[in-house]
Amino acid sequence: MTERSEYRQARWDVPLIFEKSRAGTTSHQYPEVEDEIRKTVGALDSLIPKAMQREKEPEIPEVSELQVIRHFTRLSQMNFSVSTGTYPLGSCTMKYNPVINDWAANLDGFAWLHPSQDVATSQGALELMWELEQWLTEITGMDAVTLQPAAGAQGEYTGVMLIREYHRCITHECEQRNEMLIPDAAHGTNPASAAMAGYKVVVVPSSEDGLVNIDALKTAAGPKTAGLMLTNPNTIGVFEKDIEEIADIVHDAGGLLYYDGANLNAIMGITRPGDMGFDVVHMNLHKSFSTPHGGGGPGAGAVGVKDELTDFLPVPRIVRRSDGCFDWDYDYPRTIGKVHGYFGNFGMLVRAYAYIYSLGKRGIRTVAENAVLNANYVGHHVSAIPGFTMPYSKDAPRMHECVISAEDLLNETGVSAMNVAKRLLDFGVHAPTVYFPLIVPEALMIEPTETESKQELDVLISAFRDISEEAYTNPEKVKGAPYSTAVRHLDEYRAAHPKTLTLSWRMLQKQSDTEA
Amino acid sequence: MDFKHPWLPLTEDVKQEMLKSIGRNNLDELFSNIPEKFRLNRDLDIADSHTEIEVARRMQELAEKNEPADSGRVFLGDGLGMHYIPSATKSLAGRSEFVTAYTSYQPEISQGMLQTLFEYQSLMAELLGIDVVNSSMYDMASALAEAILMSVRVKKKRNLVLVPGTISPVHWRVVKTYTEPLGIDIQEIDYERKTGQMNLGDLESRLSENVAAVYLENPSYLGFIEVGVDRINELVHEANALLIAGVDIMSMGIMRPPGDYGADIVVAEGQGLGSPMSYGGPLLGVFGCIDDMKLIRQLPGRLVGMTRTSDEPFKRGFVLTLSPREQHIRREKATSNICSNQALIAVTAAIDTSLLGPAGFREIGETITYKSHYAANRLNALSDVHAPSIGDAFWKEFVVSFKGGVSAQSVHEGLLERGIHGGKILTSEFPDLGESMLISVTEIHTKDAIDELVNAINQIVNDGGGK
Numbered sequence: 001m002t003e004r005s006e007y008r009q010a011r012w013d014v015p016l017i018f019e020k021s022r023a024g025t026t027s028h029q030y031p032e033v034e035d036e037i038r039k040t041v042g043a044l045d046s047l048i049p050k051a052m053q054r055e056k057e058p059e060i061p062e063v064s065e066l067q068v069i070r071h072f073t074r075l076s077q078m079n080f081s082v083s084t085g086t087y088p089l090g091s092c093t094m095k096y097n098p099v100i101n102d103w104a105a106n107l108d109g110f111a112w113l114h115p116s117q118d119v120a121t122s123q124g125a126l127e128l129m130w131e132l133e134q135w136l137t138e139i140t141g142m143d144a145v146t147l148q149p150a151a152g153a154q155g156e157y158t159g160v161m162l163i164r165e166y167h168r169c170i171t172h173e174c175e176q177r178n179e180m181l182i183p184d185a186a187h188g189t190n191p192a193s194a195a196m197a198g199y200k201v202v203v204v205p206s207s208e209d210g211l212v213n214i215d216a217l218k219t220a221a222g223p224k225t226a227g228l229m230l231t232n233p234n235t236i237g238v239f240e241k242d243i244e245e246i247a248d249i250v251h252d253a254g255g256l257l258y259y260d261g262a263n264l265n266a267i268m269g270i271t272r273p274g275d276m277g278f279d280v281v282h283m284n285l286h287k288s289f290s291t292p293h294g295g296g297g298p299g300a301g302a303v304g305v306k307d308e309l310t311d312f313l314p315v316p317r318i319v320r321r322s323d324g325c326f327d328w329d330y331d332y333p334r335t336i337g338k339v340h341g342y343f344g345n346f347g348m349l350v351r352a353y354a355y356i357y358s359l360g361k362r363g364i365r366t367v368a369e370n371a372v373l374n375a376n377y378v379g380h381h382v383s384a385i386p387g388f389t390m391p392y393s394k395d396a397p398r399m400h401e402c403v404i405s406a407e408d409l410l411n412e413t414g415v416s417a418m419n420v421a422k423r424l425l426d427f428g429v430h431a432p433t434v435y436f437p438l439i440v441p442e443a444l445m446i447e448p449t450e451t452e453s454k455q456e457l458d459v460l461i462s463a464f465r466d467i468s469e470e471a472y473t474n475p476e477k478v479k480g481a482p483y484s485t486a487v488r489h490l491d492e493y494r495a496a497h498p499k500t501l502t503l504s505w506r507m508l509q510k511q512s513d514t515e516a
Numbered sequence: 517m518d519f520k521h522p523w524l525p526l527t528e529d530v531k532q533e534m535l536k537s538i539g540r541n542n543l544d545e546l547f548s549n550i551p552e553k554f555r556l557n558r559d560l561d562i563a564d565s566h567t568e569i570e571v572a573r574r575m576q577e578l579a580e581k582n583e584p585a586d587s588g589r590v591f592l593g594d595g596l597g598m599h600y601i602p603s604a605t606k607s608l609a610g611r612s613e614f615v616t617a618y619t620s621y622q623p624e625i626s627q628g629m630l631q632t633l634f635e636y637q638s639l640m641a642e643l644l645g646i647d648v649v650n651s652s653m654y655d656m657a658s659a660l661a662e663a664i665l666m667s668v669r670v671k672k673k674r675n676l677v678l679v680p681g682t683i684s685p686v687h688w689r690v691v692k693t694y695t696e697p698l699g700i701d702i703q704e705i706d707y708e709r710k711t712g713q714m715n716l717g718d719l720e721s722r723l724s725e726n727v728a729a730v731y732l733e734n735p736s737y738l739g740f741i742e743v744g745v746d747r748i749n750e751l752v753h754e755a756n757a758l759l760i761a762g763v764d765i766m767s768m769g770i771m772r773p774p775g776d777y778g779a780d781i782v783v784a785e786g787q788g789l790g791s792p793m794s795y796g797g798p799l800l801g802v803f804g805c806i807d808d809m810k811l812i813r814q815l816p817g818r819l820v821g822m823t824r825t826s827d828e829p830f831k832r833g834f835v836l837t838l839s840p841r842e843q844h845i846r847r848e849k850a851t852s853n854i855c856s857n858q859a860l861i862a863v864t865a866a867i868d869t870s871l872l873g874p875a876g877f878r879e880i881g882e883t884i885t886y887k888s889h890y891a892a893n894r895l896n897a898l899s900d901v902h903a904p905s906i907g908d909a910f911w912k913e914f915v916v917s918f919k920g921g922v923s924a925q926s927v928h929e930g931l932l933e934r935g936i937h938g939g940k941i942l943t944s945e946f947p948d949l950g951e952s953m954l955i956s957v958t959e960i961h962t963k964d965a966i967d968e969l970v971n972a973i974n975q976i977v978n979d980g981g982g983k
Contacts, residue, residue: 009625014631016631016634016638017635017870025873026876027876028602028604028872029876030876030879030959031883033883033887038886040894041890041893044770044882044885047885047886047909048741048885048909049743049909051743051746052745052771054768054770054771055772057769057874057877058642058645058773058874060873060874061873062874063870065604068604068608068870068871069607069608072608072611072632072867072870075627075629076608076611076614077613078625078626078631079613079614079617079625080613080617080625081614081615081616082612083612083613089618089621092618097612097615097616099612100571104575104579107576108586109579109580110578110579110584110794110795112585112793113585113793113795114590114596114598114793115594115793115796117583117585117590120932121932121937123582124577124578124582125582125795127578127581128578138560139560150654150655150658150797150798150858151654151854152855152856153854153855154658154854157853161697187844187855188843188846188847189853192848192850192852192853195848195850196694196698197697198697201848238549239547239549240549241550241551243551243554244551269556270547271550271555271556286856292616292860293616293856294617294858294859294861295614295615295632295633295863296620296633296651296652296856297652297857297858297859297860297861298654298797298856298858298859298860298861336693337689337690337693338657338686339690339694340654340658340690340796341655341656341657341658341686341690341785341797341799342686342796342797343796344797345798346794346796346797347794347795347797347798348798350575353575354571354574356563357563357566357571358565358568359521359565360562360564360565361560361562361565362519362565363524365560366524367524369546370526370531372546372547373526373534373543374526376540377534380537380539381538396549397540397547397548421622422622422624430622431622433621451523451524452525453525454530454533482624482625486624486627486628487831488825488826488831489825489827490623490826490833491823491824491825491826492823492835495822495823495835496821496838498809500823501812501837501838502821502823503634503637503812503819503820503821503822503837504634504649505639505642506638506641506642506647507648507807508822
């Protein structure tokens with residue numbers, strides 16, 4: 001059955017919750033404070049200095065419990081998710097988020113644990129984190145892992161800071177090595193993270209094959225180089241086959257090699273960054289290890305390192321004492337410090353643990369194999385459709401994702417990658433990532449992931465086919481998309497214009513006051 | 517050979533069919549770009565696979581090795597919110613349409629998330645008395661660090677930021693990590709030893725043309741309320757610096773909002789709004805600023821804006837906006853590297869705040885005031901116990917100190933033996949306070965539990981530990 005569904009998204013007219021407010025309505029109550037407590041402590045005015053008391057109640061809505069339920073239930077129905085349909089958003093690894101993992105993270109024994117509790121009362125949490133560190137160390141081929149960074153970008157920042165500390169403390173070249181090499185096809189977080197750590201970003205162009213340009217890398221690498229931040233497989237979904245030479249060039253120049261783990265899903269159990277010569281790696285647990293994306297977060301960005309960098313990892317680190325008990329150890333004088341208030345997004349770590357525990361060694365490898373097969377299947381069939389091509393390294397297999405170009409389609413019909421993306425929404429699938437990487441004109445970056453069945457992939461491919469046909473016969477139809485979504489195309493210019501910029505109910509009220 | 521798993525739909529014959537249709541003979545061919553010498557060619561040394569019931573058992577087993585705070589006998593705050601979570605909050609925030617989406621790059625099919633985040637921004641803005649709140653940072657610690665980076669971008673050529681001497685040691689460490697590579701100087705302002713209040717003379721003497729911002733906390737990490745906020749506001753703005761305020765969002769039903777005393781940038785920990793502490797994460801960095809384009813253009817993180825459809829009939833809608841500040845467009849010139857944030861925790865906070873309403877915020881604010889003062893009052897009545905040992909006016913958390921040669925560690929251990937978890941021990945990080953701990957009391961602590969805590973401390977301190 002490959003027929004596509006006549007998908008329609010719920011279209012509720014949901015006012016802002018503020019607009020439903022009616023003074024005096026209650027949706028949650030707290031118990032009365034006992035008289036004896038009141039008698040002991042006296043009046044509130046004697047406890048909170050008058051000057052610091054709130055004079056005017058916050059103007060937040062007063063609604064009933066059912067109104068809240070209906071409001072957010074309806075809003076949820078106007079939100080596309082992995083649970084709703086295929087979500088081939090390249091680089092984001094929108095795989096199925098197993099329900100059991102959410103259940104586990106919500107167990108009181110995890111959810112109601114305070115991070116400052118005595119370790120004697122949190123041995124289960126520490127054991128889970130310790131074991132997860134071991135597994136991630138093995139999967140990436142590194143020597144040690146920290147689970148503290150709260151997201152991929154914070155993992156990058158942590159990793160780059162580790163490189164900086166290495167050059168400061170070990171080689172004493174921190175001042176001199178102030179450049180971070182970053183391929184032009186890299187994710188935007190790479191240069192942003194390097195800049196936050198004080199580095200100057202040096203862009204390395206891609207080769208004609210869409211891989212790292214070795215000659216350009218040789219020219220760029222030198223005594224100022226702190227490191228190279230590399231995504232492998234890269235953002236066009238191709239494995240950097242010259243990785244050994246790349247690693248040698250960077251290391252010979254005195255730099256370290258950083259692995260952006262955004263695309264780790266493709267290689268788990270097949271090859272390991274540590275074996276390829278990477279010194280630091282970050283993993284997005286919300287991608288490869290399936291913790292839910294939550295509409296934008298929370299994620300988790302574990303970082304793995306080789307031995308020479310372990311001294312610099314964030315504190316505290318988990319240690320296993322000789323009696324088998326686990327403990328937090330802050331005694332690492334060369335640490336970069338802390339990047340998170342506590343130990344990271346523990347709730348996500350519970351989910352990642354359950355994920356790996358369920359799939360096991362064979363399952364993790366099968367995940368990579370099936371993700372790669374699905375991406376190649378989609379890439380092969382979509383690039384055969386008129387108007388679509390798959391530029392760069394034509395003969396090389398794709399890994400976890402494929403980047404399709406709609407350049408021909410644009411030239412021949414006037415229909416752009418963005419138009420295609422919007423039309424896909426009418427077919428009940430999420431759009432791929434568009435216009436990234438920048439080296440592919442009219443890019444549509446498709447990452448199906450291993451949890452999509454062949455039937456779903458065929459629906460996706462047939463949607464591309466139908467859109468191509470439409471583009472050649474009735475391009476205006478495609479350009480006017482989407483039609484079946486909760487709202488039609490929205491005015492982004494108006495949203496960002498200083499005169500109409502509205503970022504809160506408060507700003508909206510101010511605007512209507514001004515208009516009145 | 518055939519490995520089966522509920523999350524992996526491709527069967528062996530389907531795989532063969534797919535390979536054939538793309539002109540490949542076997543799976544291996546798809547990995548031909550990986551040099552042979554880097555192939556693992558062995559099984560990973562990790563667990564074997566497990567069925568769901570086995571996973572459930574293992575997770576339960578690990579969870580049971582912990583002693584969680586739902587007992588109502590754990591008196592820790594330490595920057596987090598230990599609060600009852602209404603069932604409606606939990607149920608709505610768990611809806612998988614919210615949980616399993618990513619950032620709303622396609623607004624036409626993501627109005628639910630976008631409107632909810634717009635409402636989050638709006639609700640937080642009302643609570644804080646400020647105009648703009650972004651759609652979340654990782655936690656309060658990194659939010660504060662980013663607020664400091666932002667203040668230095670806004671106040672170009674100034675690179676000194678002053679923070680209270682009673683700042684949370686954890687916030688201090690995160691701030692240091694983020695500011696050190698950029699050469700930003702962070703200095704602590706002295707505080708009055710008895711009251712904890714910011715020493716205004718010291719503040720004045722440190723203010724200069726090099727100060728980009730001053731950070732104040734209310735209530736402070738040590739629980740006391742900073743009452744000199746209006747004077748601090750005057751001093752800071754006379755020096756043409758920005759005022760950053762860190763507050764406890766749960767106190768906003770009864771405490772003056774920071775927008776009211778001139779804060780330009782506001783940060784808070786938002787986890788208490790409907791999310792459990794979850795061993796310290798995921799948390800929620802609430803981050804806001806005043807309606808001033810000079811500041812808004814330097815904001816880190818995502819922003820949801822209200823707009824309307826491009827074509828008539830005009831219909832209200834929501835989009836991600838002002839994204840040219842962000843890493844995916846501005847790359848190394850972005851205001852921050854943040855990409856994934858804590859959106860689901862923000863969604864949870866929006867739902868929870870809607871449920872609580874102004875009355876709920878007032879009730880919880882008052883309840884915590886009464887209960888925490890009751891605990892301090894009773895503890896202070898014990899001999900050799902002093903509470904609060906810094907400041908008089910406080911909210912939720914307070915410092916209790918022990919005299920007569922009793923260490924905070926021995927009190928802690930004695931409490932644990934009695935099935936109670938005391939507060940965070942402050943002795944090494946705040947040596948001025950002597951043998952002390954930071955106790956936190958919220959609405960989840962019953963009078964009986966507080967009385968038990970007091971009686972247990974009395975036994976430990978005054979009856980030779982009662983062991």
